[in-house]
Amino acid sequence: MLAVDLGQDPEFAQLRDETRELALAAGFAVAGVMEARRVQPDRRHFIGAGKLAELKELMEACGAKVLVIAHAVSDGQHMRLGRELGCEVFDYPGLILTIFAKRAQTAEGKLQVELAQEIYGRAKLRGAWTHLERQRGGLGATGGPGERQIELDRRMIARRIKQLRRRLAKRHTHAQLVAAGRMKRLPTVALVGYTNAGKSTVFQALTKAAVPASARMFETLDTTTRQMHLGGGRCAALSDTVGFVRNLPHELVDAFRSTLNEAVEADLLLLVLDGQDRAGPAKLRTIQETLATIGAAGVPQLLLLNKLDLGQSPELLDSLRWDKMPFLSISALTGAGLQELRDRVAASLATPAAAVR
Ligand SMILES: Nc1nc2c(ncn2[C@@H]2O[C@H](COP(=O)(O)OP(=O)(O)OP(=O)(O)O)[C@@H](O)[C@H]2O)c(=O)[nH]1
Ligand SMILES: [Mg+2]
Structure with missing residues (x-):
């Protein structure tokens, strides 16, 4: 687990402890906690090169398969950290979404969690797309097979989000009517x-x-x-x-x-x-x-x-x-x-x- 004191949060210790609790609630065993102090996050890896090497060493030493970060990271940082450390990465919003996904019981709860995941995943996909596009390198070239696939994925996710919103709205109106009748x-x-x-x-x-x-x-x-x-x-x-x-x-x-x-x-x-x-x-x-x-x-x-x-x-x-x-x-x-x-x-x-x- 990684917690970075960015010097703006007077409640850093609480954030760190709470993220640890959340990691446990998500079903992870916390093998180690690393703290870092920075004025602002590193653009590429959220933490600096020295800390990153230290983190890699720590994770290898305790055999950690997952990195939990006590902050929200950008899509690019998320991807680069995963690649660099060879592990799955959960940032703070991702961690909470994972817990919600585990807990959801009713149809409405599951729909709401799925919607949240689609919205979160769509942002991540957007990051992956920018990355691939940069790799493609060529100026003005259009319509590569990878690009078409990503465009299809995006459209599918957008359609899914719309559909989920519609289903939730319908359920909600129904539930409201039932509740209103019951609790006159x-x-x-x-x-x-x-x-x-x-x-x-x-x-x-x-x-x-x-x-x-x-x-x-x-x-x-x-x-x-x-x-x-x-x-x-x-x-x-x-x-x-x-x-x-x-x-x-x-x-x-x-x-x-x-x-x-x-x-x-x-x-x-x-x-x-x-x-x-x-x-x-x-x-x-x-x-x-x-x-x-x-x-x-x-x-x-x-x-x-x-x-x-x-x-x-x-x-x-x-x-x-x-x-x-x-x-x-x-x-x-x-x-x-x-x-x-x-x-x-x-x-x-x-x-x-x-x-x-
Ligand atoms: N000692 C003590 N424990 C309490 C009291 N009220 C709740 N608890 C305990 O606190 C824990 C959390 O209680 P919940 O009622 O599930 O809390 P909640 O606010 O509904 O939590 P979420 O549904 O997770 O948001 C449980 O282990 C409860 O038994 C109280 O008055 N005294
Ligand atoms: Mg409760």
Whole structure:
């Protein structure tokens, strides 16, 4: 695994550790981690020649077959690294796509992942094409067999992307109609947050519905919606959905648009953070940025610090108090704070939107 400190990211250590976690979630055993420090990436190999030689040596010494990079690299860098090191290369977006592909269960989830892969692969193919064209060398020469093949591939992928988008749109409209019928006029609440924060566990605790929760990253890819009782005969429709991570690849955000729309259309967002996590403030920023990207920044929010039973990070608490950010501490596992959560949700849904924040 390769992590490069480019000097712009104050959270480099978190990025490195998180990429390691993601590599494990993708099913790789991490044989070694190499760090490098650069002002900016090398244009050809992302890292300099000296580091590249060192990396090759390290990979040979531990028999590594795969290189995982904690950053997004260009198509050219991707190709050259693979060739130089004689191994398969996963950059950060590629790694996350691989995990999503492994986890996808439902037809919609699989379609969304396939769409994301096609979009990501198309960019890579474009890189390969530029490379071949350069190899061809000749000026003005057209119509070589290789070129025709690449052009055919591109057109096929473009057609596939269009087809996938159409199928997803159809499914989504259908699902919306079904859901609208089932949850007649119920206000909607969506759980959002970092992967592994405990969203599915909170969902289970609030709805008594069984959805898989686990310590694996990106356990949930599909949206589940159930009724949640708020007391006094009132109900809301609660949705559990896909988790966020820093730099969520734009291919995924694009492909998972319909799943993420759940958050855009909600009356209230429950932002779930792992309260014992020192990296909480950075993760909260990631959540807010992702919400802004998908157009859900304006939806009223209630911040939950989950896993109260495990303690709470003083750094996180200080940061929230400093920002005057209201929050509610809960434990989905022990049930602590859940009654107050129900009351707060009921109160916020009963008052005009803006009052919640
Ligand atoms: N101790 C403790 N563990 C919790 C609590 N809530 C969730 N967990 C654990 O945290 C892990 C992740 O929980 P999930 O509910 O799967 O998390 P998620 O946010 O749905 O994760 P993704 O679906 O991967 O995005 C699981 O191992 C849960 O058992 C809690 O209140 N206390
Ligand atoms: Mg989940």
